[in-house]
Amino acid sequence: MLSQIVAVTSVNIRSIRARLGSSSVAVIGIAGVVLVFVAVLSIAEGVNATMKASGDPNTVLVLRAGSDTEMTSGLGGDQVRIIQDAPGVARDASGTPLTSPELFVVVDHPLKRSGSAANVPLRGVTPEAFKVHDRLKIVEGRNLEFGRNEVIAGRAAARQFVGLTVGTPLKWGENTWTLVGIFDEGGAVSESELWCDVKVLQPAYRRGNSYQSVYAKLASPDAFQQMKDSLTSNPQLTVSAMRAPEYYGSQTEVLQTIIRTIGGIIAILMGVGAVFGAVITMYTAVASRTREIATLRALGFGSLPVVISVLAEAAFLSVIGGLIGGAVAWAAFDGYETATMNFQSFSQIAFAFAVTPKLLGLALFYALVMGLVGGLLPAIRAARLPVVTALREL
């Protein structure tokens, strides 16, 4: 029995070359489905990776209670001081709390890809910001000098927007700013932003002495509860505190839901469509060899080896298709940088498509299932054909 299976299967696989036309259609079909599957999900993976890179669990973000994003939050200068003195906040050698009060606004600036205006996030920070966001590095030019109309731009922002090069003057409203440096923060969301001195930004946006968020470093990983409790129980404050990963996870919920819902619908419809495609392709392959299969059966080969051989062929073709599709998706999309509107923060977020090994594995598995499901019906048909009729078929 086993030797029969091996013999028939090897004949099938070796004869694929003779049926290159119909086999390649199956391979292309499955490659197409895998390509699409990987491409759609790599968008979601990419956004996810950006968000993961942003969230240091030892950083806490404080917003006005009921605000889901920095954009809609607001904290007065006096509230900020109370937050800075909260227990559980780390302090540097001189005893200054490691906190960063920030003001987050958006400005209209043209995108490179469309030439039309888009919302660039502009974040006002204090000198302490660079101690809290300690992974931030200036990769080109220099850091901003506080008290002057200077901005630094994230790497991703510099690539997505027009004219963000070191030394360029930028005019928004009545203010002219000079871009003095480009920064990198390990692929975090901040790389989509522009940063400037908060004390310069406040009057330019008529914000008085108000901020929108406070980022604070925790003294120890488990100091979070202590800090949160002291803030939420303070009658002078109406704020909410959360760890940075939790905040960033929630920031792209809308975007992720859109991508995953649509991606899911596409993948399911396409998957079923592709199974139909695989069925007809395998069917054609089997049909064109009806006489050959009948001859084998007449020679004494059992029906199980025939079924297995057809399934093996289908699996072989689908794995090749899966590999091609995955490779093309990886070559075409992995690392492709783009930006989109993050509806929650009402501003542009840049990210790179991420074709991860996990995604490729999943796609290959999906291809294999499609191939096997597609091959099953034709295989059974091939095995069940009465030998005499089959021999007579053209």
Added chain:
Amino acid sequence: MKFFPIVWRNLLRRKFRTVFTIGAIFFAFLLYGVLMAIRAAFGMGVDMAGQGRLMVIDKVSIINPLPAAYEGQIRTVEGVTDITHANWFGGYYQDVRNQFATFAVDPESWLRIYSREYDLPEDQKKAFFADRTGAIVGSDTAKKYGFKVGQKVPINGTIYRRPDGGPWEFTIDGVYDSKIKGADKTQLVFNYQYLRETIPERSGFRDRYNWYVFTIADPDRAPEIAAKIDARFANSPSETKTNTEKAFVSDFAKQVGDIGTIMMWIVGMAMFTILLVSGNTMAQAIRERTGELAVLKTLGFGDGRILGMVLLESVVIAVAGGAFGLAVSFAFITITGDPTHGMLPAFYFPTPALAAGFGLVLLLGLASGFLPAWQASRLRIVDALRRN
């Protein structure tokens, strides 16, 4: 048509293959429906934006509200016929995840300018105009949260807060529908006066509007009027940017950017792959009958007649799968609407795309039948009979 029975018998000769080919085509055209709906959704309603309407926002960003005094000044610009204003409120019901577009507006001028977009009974309109804390809500949102006319609903604002920290209470004076297909029926629109009276004066946000919308008598003069308005407010603390509503919506859609385009390419590719596979199978079904076609020719069937029969066969398969797929996706998308529940309000299947889909179905049938039929007709009978 006399030979339809032959075509029919040919279709039934390999039922299994015919059924699965029809199935594959069916799914390809289901995808086509999804593709068209994604296209509409990521277009953010550009096709619906009014040509004769212009918007004015702060030049630096729409988040900086403009002084209320601009209303009178814009109104006096020659060619402007009507004007209204709105504030983005960022409203949500109970949980901050339940957000929907919420604007504070001047009810009468807003509904005058957007009379086609908001379709609601006269009595509800009157009640809304007379009610200081009144609001009207789109039928989608009303259905989702069970809001009824006359009900008082607590809505929180992510941007504007009541000084006491509690939710704002609006009376639902009307539920609007829209005559325009794919229009956003998730909004809640309420009276600006309620906002104005509630927020403290020292906040600096009183009597400031996020945007103005105005209409002009002659749409062709839009660039000239926009330039005139921007010039009037140049070098002031609140400089303006004026453009057609269509341009603003299309800029906003462009902010979403490649993602929509890439998704469309992807679905398009998927559809193409499935069509390629099924087209090939249909062609294969005819190719393997070359010998029979030669017999028909021997019997005196002309080339044209054979071509017609073969084309009829492939068109029948394409239409059976394609028309059914289009119908199902159209019905499904129309009934379920936005699959993300409120994030893509313009998710719908546009009628012109439906017509284009039927064109595509016919094209598929003709193209996949034509090549093998043409090859067969070029063969000499003797050669064709000798094959196999």
